[in-house]
Amino acid sequence: MSGLLLVAGREISTQVRTRAFVIGLLVSVVLVGGLAFAPKLFGGPDEYNLGRVGGQELAIQALAPDAKITWKTYPDEKAATTAVLDGDIDVAVVDSKRVLTNGEIDDQLGLMLQSANREAQIGAAGVTITPLQVQSVGADTRYESARQGIATVIVLLLFFMIISAVMTVAMGVVEEKGSRIVEILLISIRPWQLLGGKILGLGVVGFLNLVAVVAAGLVGAFLSGFAADFPPGMTGIVVSAVLWWILGYAFFAVLAGSLASLVSRQEEVGNVLQPMMLLFMISYGVSFFASANPDHPVSEILSFVPPFSSMVMPVRMAASEVAIWEVLLSGALMLVAVAGVLTLGGRIYERAVLRTGKRVKVSEVLRTK
Numbered sequence: 001m002s003g004l005l006l007v008a009g010r011e012i013s014t015q016v017r018t019r020a021f022v023i024g025l026l027v028s029v030v031l032v033g034g035l036a037f038a039p040k041l042f043g044g045p046d047e048y049n050l051g052r053v054g055g056q057e058l059a060i061q062a063l064a065p066d067a068k069i070t071w072k073t074y075p076d077e078k079a080a081t082t083a084v085l086d087g088d089i090d091v092a093v094v095d096s097k098r099v100l101t102n103g104e105i106d107d108q109l110g111l112m113l114q115s116a117n118r119e120a121q122i123g124a125a126g127v128t129i130t131p132l133q134v135q136s137v138g139a140d141t142r143y144e145s146a147r148q149g150i151a152t153v154i155v156l157l158l159f160f161m162i163i164s165a166v167m168t169v170a171m172g173v174v175e176e177k178g179s180r181i182v183e184i185l186l187i188s189i190r191p192w193q194l195l196g197g198k199i200l201g202l203g204v205v206g207f208l209n210l211v212a213v214v215a216a217g218l219v220g221a222f223l224s225g226f227a228a229d230f231p232p233g234m235t236g237i238v239v240s241a242v243l244w245w246i247l248g249y250a251f252f253a254v255l256a257g258s259l260a261s262l263v264s265r266q267e268e269v270g271n272v273l274q275p276m277m278l279l280f281m282i283s284y285g286v287s288f289f290a291s292a293n294p295d296h297p298v299s300e301i302l303s304f305v306p307p308f309s310s311m312v313m314p315v316r317m318a319a320s321e322v323a324i325w326e327v328l329l330s331g332a333l334m335l336v337a338v339a340g341v342l343t344l345g346g347r348i349y350e351r352a353v354l355r356t357g358k359r360v361k362v363s364e365v366l367r368t369k
Contacts, residue, residue, distance in 0.1 A: 004200065006189070007200075008204070011198055015168075015201075025212055032220065035217075036221045036224045036226055047070075048090050048109055049088065050069065050070065052071055052080075053073075053077050053080045053094045053095065055094075055097075058096070058113060059120070077100070080094065096117065146230065147320065148319055151291035151294070151315045151319035154315055155284070155315055158241070159311070161213070162248050163280065165202055165205070165209075166249065167256070168206075174261075177356065178266070195261075195345075195353075199253045199257060206249060207242075211242070214238060237317060240317050241314045244310055244311070244313060247331070248310030251306065251341055252307065254338070255345055256273060256276055258344070258345030258346070261348065261349045262352050262361070264357065264359075272359065282308065283307060284311060286302050286308055287312045287315045290312050290319065294320040300316070303326070304326070304330050313327065348362060
């Protein structure tokens with residue numbers, strides 16, 4: 001165990017001291033934190049400048065409370081027409097009967113003007129309209145769009161954070177094998193300690209990245225006001241996403257490390273990792289589907305099937321309500337899968353890491369005693 005921790009400590013200290021790690025971490029934090037302000041900066045409320053000649057101002061503000069509406073009064077139709085053509089105002093309402101535009105009117109603005117004009121005529125006639133009260137008798141859908149958005153963010157977060165950490169493990173294994181450093185290291189420690197320490201150490205580095213990015217996103221959400229739209233149980237959603245990242249990383253990192261030990265050159269890493277990448281891309285595709293369709297049978301079934309569950313289940317938990325027994329069962333199955341791939345991957349790594357030269361086949365390694 002001391003050998004494993006020694007290797008893990010070496011990996012952590014080596015990674016966090018590199019300029020690439022520091023710059024990458026800072027860029028990720030700034031980028032994710034800044035994204036929370038993007039909609040506020042580029043997608044602000046609608047703004048309309050309206051002109052009026054005679055008549056009364058139409059009460060369209062009540063129809064669009066989030067819009068910024070400014071009225072300007074003009075002495076005659078000629079002045080209003082000039083203002084419309086010059087772009088000073090969007091439209092001009094003449095005597096509450098006609099609307100002057102430069103080309104086609106904006107659909108939303110046109111609808112609001114028509115509705116406001118109708119309401120004004122009804123009010124002038126002394127008729128009172130009582131609006132219908134809407135009462136939902138089904139599931140609470142107030143946070144449905146927010147949940148779907150959070151689920152999509154979790155998909156992307158898990159995808160990039162898992163694959164980047166996993167590829168670092170694979171490249172590290174090939175680098176040690178190709179440079180023959182592994183032969184020196186295995187004089188004093190056992191193969192499983194070397195592989196396990198590398199996975200643990202790089203996992204800690206990846207975890208630090210993940211925590212920093214999540215923290216930046218949450219801080220940005222609170223500062224930008226997006227946090228007000230968070231659904232209940234947001235803390236549980238965040239914590240579960242982090243825990244599922246650990247399970248997903250453990251599975252794919254062991255698989256990547258063991259497969260990478262079959263080759264001696266970094267140019268061959270892509271080919272040897274194809275089976276793992278296929279599994280990972282299927283997991284990504286299904287989890288993206290689950291973010292919009294969390295209750296679809298495909299999403300529900302694959303949220304229990306490792307390794308797909310490592311990405312699908314946290315997405316389902318974010319997008320909809322999932323029973324606690326489903327989460328526990330899925331987590332238990334994922335733990336069993338991690339233990340299984342750890343046993344098989346450790347055996348492949350131990351038997352292949354010292355064999356240099358051409359690529360070693362998995363079947364050949366497993367037959368070796």
